Amino acid sequence: MIDYLIVGAGFSGLTAAEQLCRKYGKTCLVVDKRAHIGGNCYDCKDEHGVLIHPYGPHYFRTNSDEVFQYLSQFTRWIPGNYHVLAYAKDQFWSFPVNLETFEQYLGRPSSTEEMEAWLKEHCESFDDIQNSEQAVLSRFGREFYTLFFEGYTLKQWQKHPRELAASVCGRIPLRTVRDGRYVSETYQVLPADGYTRLFENMVDACGTRLQLHLNTDYRDVVSSTPHRHLIFTGPIDTYFDYQHGPLPYRTLRFEREFHSGDHLPGNLHLGIPEGFIQPSVQVNYPGEEPWTRCVEAKHITHQRIAGSTLIREFPETYEVGKEPYYPIPFPESREIYTQYKQLAEKLDQVTFMGRLGTYAYLNMDQVVTSALRKSKRLIEGM
Numbered sequence: 048m049i050d051y052l053i054v055g056a057g058f059s060g061l062t063a064a065e066q067l068c069r070k071y072g073k074t075c076l077v078v079d080k081r082a083h084i085g086g087n088c089y090d091c092k093d094e095h096g097v098l099i100h101p102y103g104p105h106y107f108r109t110n111s112d113e114v115f116q117y118l119s120q121f122t123r124w125i126p127g128n129y130h131v132l133a134y135a136k137d138q139f140w141s142f143p144v145n146l147e148t149f150e151q152y153l154g155r156p157s158s159t160e161e162m163e164a165w166l167k168e169h170c171e172s173f174d175d176i177q178n179s180e181q182a183v184l185s186r187f188g189r190e191f192y193t194l195f196f197e198g199y200t201l202k203q204w205q206k207h208p209r210e211l212a213a214s215v216c217g218r219i220p221l222r223t224v225r226d227g228r229y230v231s232e233t234y235q236v237l238p239a240d241g242y243t244r245l246f247e248n249m250v251d252a253c254g255t256r257l258q259l260h261l262n263t264d265y266r267d268v269v270s271s272t273p274h275r276h277l278i279f280t281g282p283i284d285t286y287f288d289y290q291h292g293p294l295p296y297r298t299l300r301f302e303r304e305f306h307s308g309d310h311l312p313g314n315l316h317l318g319i320p321e322g323f324i325q326p327s328v329q330v331n332y333p334g335e336e337p338w339t340r341c342v343e344a345k346h347i348t349h350q351r352i353a354g355s356t357l358i359r360e361f362p363e364t365y366e367v368g369k370e371p372y373y374p375i376p377f378p379e380s381r382e383i384y385t386q387y388k389q390l391a392e393k394l395d396q397v398t399f400m401g402r403l404g405t406y407a408y409l410n411m412d413q414v415v416t417s418a419l420r421k422s423k424r425l426i427e428g429m
């Protein structure tokens with residue numbers, strides 16, 4: 048009899064396992080249907096030796112000292128210089144919108160005061176902001192809305208910003224100073240030896256109290272594995288066999304493109320360093336292209352290798368059997384999730400955790416915080 052059967056070896060499942068085994072002395076079996084640990088945060092070398100994030104780029108950032116210190120037990124860090132550009136009207140733009148973007152728009156140097164005055168004049172006002180279109184128009188004005196937001200949102204969600212809750216586009220930063228950083232959190236770092244090594248160190252720290260079975264769907268082992276409690280970090284609707292129908296998601300298709308080192312002279316004019324394909328780790332494409340963003344991880348991994356790999360992301364319609372990437376922020380999805388949550392609350396011996404288990408778009412630091420709290424609660428009954 049093991050204490051905890053944990054479904055999913057991502058940040059949620061492994062944080063719970065580490066706490067339950069190491070801190071609380073319990074035994075855990077972690078199963079994952081994939082061939083590797085790390086869930087969507089897994090990184091690896093591709094066939095050309097380039098370190099990539101195969102499930103989309105993962106920029107670790109947090110304001111939480113607790114999470115940073117907790118994970119620092121399992122990794123050293125390197126600075127995460129996350130720099131994102133948008134490609135529109137045949138040029139790269141500083142993004143998110145900041146004073147530099149404004150200067151590019153004007154085609155001349157400017158100032159915070161001028162940008163603030165411009166925004167005041169161009170932003171539209173609404174009595175009560177109802178949707179993402181209004182949220183963006185009220186903060187950025189129509190010019191930037193059309194340039195950066197409308198097309199991108201349509202591709203990402205297959206819905207017009209008018210049909211989306213204000214919160215979907217509302218959280219994108221706007222800065223009237225020259226600050227082109229993608230995110231604003233206190234810690235912006237990457238595991239020095241990659242995410243996968245961080246996860247391996249978490250597993251190793253548990254010693255013999257932890258067993259890990261990859262390539263294993265929990266359904267194939269759950270009835271033959273006696274356990275006191277189940278922790279489920281997979282999609283909650285699959286646990287309940289889609290009783291209330293499948294939860295809506297957007298999925299992604301990734302296309303990889305390797306460029307050999309012999310053909311990467313760089314381009315000073317476009318800001319592309321020698322050995323790289325594009326000027327920054329991520330370029331957003333709000334225009335007609337069918338992909339939303341293009342990622343060159345070498346910019347942030349600082350891997351010393353001659354060639355480089357680009358990964359383009361194509362948002363696609365989700366259907367059961369595909370990878371569920373983004374929970375869809377529509378009221379209809381919340382209604383379905385609420386029904387699953389009510390079923391989950393009736394189960395004393397099962398705890399749902401993580402991005403898929405709670406059907407919420409959660410960043411890495413948020414799932415770690417939640418797994419720390421929930422494991423403590425399991426032990427201390429708090």
Ligand SMILES: Cc1cc2nc3c(=O)[nH]c(=O)nc-3n(C[C@H](O)[C@H](O)[C@H](O)COP(=O)(O)OP(=O)(O)OC[C@H]3O[C@@H](n4cnc5c(N)ncnc54)[C@H](O)[C@@H]3O)c2cc1C
Binds near residue numbers: 059102266373411
């Ligand atoms: C494209 C993309 C980019 C992102 N970028 C960032 C970022 O830059 N910064 C950030 O902080 N966060 C980012 N995130 C969010 C981050 O990926 C999540 O916070 C994190 O992966 C959640 O971890 P998790 O363990 O809850 O879920 P997951 O990583 O999804 O792990 C769940 C695991 O459960 C397994 N599983 C499911 N069903 C079964 C089953 N039946 N049997 C066995 N195993 C099963 C799956 O194989 C999977 O490995 C991004 C997410 C996406 C989709």
